[in-house]
Structure formats: structure tokens, C-alpha cells
Amino acid sequence: MRHAALSSALALVIALSLAACDRAPGAAAEASAPPATAPAATTAPPTPGKQLQVREIATGLEHPWAVAPLPEGGFLVTERPGRLRRVSATGELSEPVANVPAVWAKGQGGLLDVVLAPDFATSRRIFLSYAEPGPGDTAGTAVATAVLDGNALTDVKRIYQQQPKLEGPNHFGSRIAFDGKGHVFISQGDRNDRPTAQKLDMLQGKIVRLNLDGSVPQDNPFVGTPGARPEIWSYGHRNAQSLAVDPRTGTLWEAEHGPRGGDEINLPAPGKNYGWPVVTHGINYSGLPIPEAVGNEAPDMQPPHHVWEKSPGLAGMAFYTGRPDSAWNDSLLLGALADGSLIRVTLDGDRIAGEERLLKDIGARIRDVRVGPEGHVYVITDQEDGRLLQLIPPVR
Template sequence: MRRLAPHAAILVIALAGCRAQDATSAPPTPAAVAASAASGEIRVTRVAGGLEHPWAVLPLPDGRFLVTERPGRLRYVERDGKLSAPLAGVPEVWAQGQGGLLDVVAAPDFATSRRIWLSYAEPGPNGTAGTAVGYATLGSDRIDGFTRVYQQQPKLEGPNHFGSRIAFDREGHVFISQGERNDRPTAQKLDMLQGKLVRLNLDGSIPRDNPFVGRSDARPEIWSYGHRNMQSLAVDPRTGRVWEAEHGPRGGDEVNLPQPGKNYGWPIASHGLDYALPRAYPETQGTEVAGTEPPYHVWKKSPGLSGMAFYTGRPQSRWNDSLFIGALADRNLIRLTLEGDRIVSEERLLDDRRARIRDVRVGTDGAVYVLTDDDKDGELLRLDPPA
């Protein structure tokens, strides 16, 4: 990674776009700042702050944003950065550990329906919880008619690995990613929904061509299995192909292009290590195991992958044909350059902010919008690409 020279100007601060080792850079300010990157100078603007563990951001056609906060709040961010009061009508969430209110996305027909989709940790009996998904109509100060269309079954104890992201394909299906609830064997059990990528029709019914439909030993919602904790999910606008990324344990974060009925290995195949011991988990047989799919792309050291967004259809931009992924552990934004489906290079942005990047979305204006995860001052940032 190259070390980059600072730019001197009023309210313009040098930020390293690629990874730098010094920690002496100035703290972020609410004003726009110049950020040097290998691809050229970008501009970083703080749109809003003061968020509590923000988890997902949805740019809206009118220039505002919707943001989820993990404790269970859904808010508007106005164009001037002002936060609205929490919207009413949000379902009850299980806001412990990594649980809470998670993803928010617009329905494919949002322009006419005003429908949004939410994922969240849903409380169950005796302290259990599981990932759930539903939709509602967006209003000025509330969401109306919330309808749950998916529940992870069975609900389990424990505070970790809920996932979850939502994405729509071109054929009228919704994909839902989720975690294995930190219960490793569940990812391989087809009669349980933990550690599975799920595919449904938009009304919540099960597509007839799902790979396990008709099997008595498997849940028909399942599209693929053997996943750990999928916090990244997006559909490539160029091809309609679904991409997902997930956390490895200690090493082995991976990107997959999940295919129907395929087993993506966790925990029997993994590049990661046990958190407590300098070896793999007991179930892990190796990095590649017969009957499982190898990762499409893997990191030996875990960045802590979170939100994912494609930047395509803008040939005039130096970021065209990129895949952005947030990094929680490495505290930066990953930009993967694509040639078709092939990942040809990697760049790290926002390194000097030292912020956990929870979500990333691309606006219709060509800007990239990023959420930083913090318990008191989570930020919404705007990144304008190099000229």
C-alpha cells in the first residue's frame, strides 16, 4: 500500500485512502474533507451523526435517507442531516448482543407502493431469538401495516450471528441472509434455517423451483447452506447474480456467489481458526472439503465484512465496476475492482477515520453512502468518487 501526501487547505484534511500505519491524522469534521486514494482524490462529507449503532441506510428518491439503529429505531435523515424522531410501527426487536433492528431496503415497486422491507432479531420464548423479515408502507412519521413474511426456525438462545441482509433478484424473489446463531453445526442441518441463504417469493410464499422443495428432511425456504454469519448481500445490476459475504471466525472472511442447493462449507471447511485456540474448530476438516464449495474470494485475516454495494453503469467514473464492502474489524471501506465477475484488485478507503464501517449503499446521484458503527456518534458519510 502506498503512503500518500497530505493536501493543505481550510477545512480540508489529509486522510489516507489506502492503509497507512501512522495514527496522527486529524479527526473527522462535519465539513467535507479531501481524501487521497490510489484511484485519485475523493471527497468525504459527514451527512449526519449522533446515531446509536446504526445498521443500515436506505437513500430515498427525495434526497432523504432511512437509517436503522440496532436498539430498534427507524429514523429519517433529512437533507440537512437532521434526525427525525423514531418512526412508529416498527416491530418489537430482541436488542441484545448483536441482535436488534438490522437491514432496511426499498421494495422493487417502492415508487408506487412506498413499501420497505426490514430484517431484525425477533424475540421468542424463554429468552430465545431468531432472524425475521417483513415489510410495511413508509409514511411521514410511521410505517403502516407491518407484515412479517419470514421467521428463522427454530429460535435459539444466544446473542450472536443474526446476519442479516435483504436483496431482490430480477425474477420476483427476495433473498434473506442470516447467521448460524454462533451454533456451528446448525449451518449443515437442512431441517434448521440457521446458517442458510433463503429465497422466497415477494408475498412470503416458497418458490416451486427452490432446490429443497419436496424433501421431507429439508426446509423448502433454503437456497444455499453452510454459511456462518452473512452480513453482506447484493445483486449485481449487470448480471442479476447474487453475491454474499460472511464473517469467518479468526480469519477466513469470504465472498461467495451462492448457487441453488450448494454447501458453502461452514464449519467443516474454513480458512479461519478457533477464537480460543491456535487451531481450527474441531468440526473443520480443512480449507477445502469434498462436497462443499470453496470461497469465491477469501481473506486470510478477517476484515469483519458488513454491508455490500455494487457501483456500476457509470463508465465516466473511476469507480465504475466496483464492489464496495464495509469492514468492521479493519475499520475501513473495501473497494474491489471487477472485470466481469473477476476481482482484479483491492483498495482500502477511509482508513484514517478508524471507524467500523457497518453499511454501504450507492445513491442515484453517483455518491457512495457509508454508515459507521458507534454507540453514541454513528455517522452517515457521503463519498464522492475521484473526478
């Protein structure tokens, strides 16, 4: 077991320029990683100011995948090999939390997202997504709920499992988001089996919408449709590792990996088809066209809300809103794996008005981003010795 405490010698305060970048796309796909570089260190504590400040909270996390700030302080962090850790506000790592569901930890599989239930303050319930093992070395995305009781989980219940389970180590998704109306959304990948994203009798390449107990809402778009899974909200998605609800409007936003090029943001609407693999802005990693693709648009398929022709490798997503004194107010934050950055997209309503790429200096894949209740931003780096960082956005 590896433990990490906040080292004063590594308490980072990195001043980053506020000049907005243009919309130049990022680097290659998820499998690509930027070179590791060591950021400068300082012992000065972060304070609000005109420049972005970054502080290292913890190290020693093995390929962390998601971070959830706790209301009492500290964090929950998933590690892809199958561990859930508690991290204190000063950076100490707990022993692995007990009773986490068994995961299929191969390739991109493992323990994935963690989010607090909407009533966490009273229920202590959390949601976990993970690659669930199946027969014959198959696997599929699953979601479980559990009660956080000290350093253990109790009342663990799987509320969703992707069917059918398939072979292969890639494209599980998966993020979890709540609409504030008693529903949970779960994003999933196509398991690197492209045609599944268009098949309504399979759950790969879909966003599903469930009640919080895992039952199917009767107003889901395919309830009662012969040959279609009633859990489906939208389909034609490739590998969605970004999902969030805009607190200003209640609109669901999703971002997904393209193949070689074509990462995109969508605003998934009920019953709509977002095109993969028939419609794409990307090509195969080999440089050859996608066999099923007809171009970047087709009848009855939704165009992306925003597209990067060169893939940054989009990961976690969080809205930064309701903070008029912050220079980041009304922003969408996206982790980028291949580009090794935190992408800040400025919003004018739903319109994307600009883009800024941050944290390039640290030379790490940014896997997740969350906003804490105090207005600080937390990101984790996808590394064997992964880090949890705190960002204090600049004031106006």
C-alpha cells in the first residue's frame, strides 16, 4: 500500500497566464501520454489573486480515475486497479476502503467514477461505476450504490449492468451525473465494437437514464419500443468519459473521445442518435477511414455541439458557475488526456465562446476535474504515481 502526505516542499503555487488560447485542437488519443516534466515547487500557501494558483494535495495514487470532494473536508478518489481511497485535506491516504465491488482491471477497465448521492449529507450514499467481470473474460460497465461508513462501504447494491458483456479491454466510459429530479445518467463506451453504438437492443455506446434506485423511468424515450432497451436515453456515442448537468439550465452535457480526431461535446436529448460510427470527424488510428462512416453528417443523426478535429482525449467534466467574482465564472472545465491539459471552455449561454488550455506545464494526463463547495477546483493526474491538485481560479 502506498501512502502520501502533503509535502511542504511540494506545495505548488504555479502562476499561469490568463491569456485565452485559441481553439487549436489537442494531441492524439487516450493511449498517448505527454512527457512527464517536474513543475517548480514553492512553500508559499495559495491565496486568492489575479493568477491561477495550483497546490499539490496528495501523491502516490495509482492511476486515479475520479475525485469526489467530501462536504466535511477531504476526498474520495478511485484508483483504476480497483481501490477506493479517502484522502484527507492535508493529503494523507487511507488504507483502501473495504467492500468495494470486484472490478475487471484490464486495459481501460477497472474502478472508474465516484460521485456523492444528492442526499449524501444525510444518507452517506455514494455511486461507483466500474468494469464488471463476466463469464469467459468478458466485461461490461456497471454502477453500484453503497453507504460510506468510515473506511468501509456497507449496503452495496449493483443498480445497473451493461448488457451484453463483451470481450476486449477498451471503451467502458463511464461517468455518472444527476438531473436533480430523481434521475441518474450513466455514460458508456462502445467497448471498441463500433456497430453496437447503433443497436438499440445493446447498451454499449449509450447514455442511460435511471431512477436513483436503478429502476427505469417510465418516460424514458424507448420504454415500450419493441427490440429497444428501456434504459437508453441517447445513442450513437463512442466513449464518453465526460458527463455533467449544467446547474444554470439543467441541461445534460456529454463529451466523448473520437477515434483519431473528432472528440466532441454533445447535449444529449431523449431518443436522439449522435451518429457514431456512421457520422464522425475522425479516422482510424491506422490512418484509414472508419468503415461504417458516411461523413460528418447524416439524416436523423445529431451533429456535435462542438468538435475538436484533433483529439485532446477528453476526460472528466465540471461546470464552474454562480461565482461572478471569479474570472472563470460560466466556464466548462474538461480534463484532457492526450493533450495533457485542463481545458477551460468559456460559455455564453450554451454557446462555446472561447477556449483556454491550462496545466500543460506539469506534463500529465488530466483524468478528472471537480469543483468543491468553496469554489476551488480539484484535478487528478492519470499516472502510476498520480496526484491530486487543488486549483484556485483567478478573481476578476
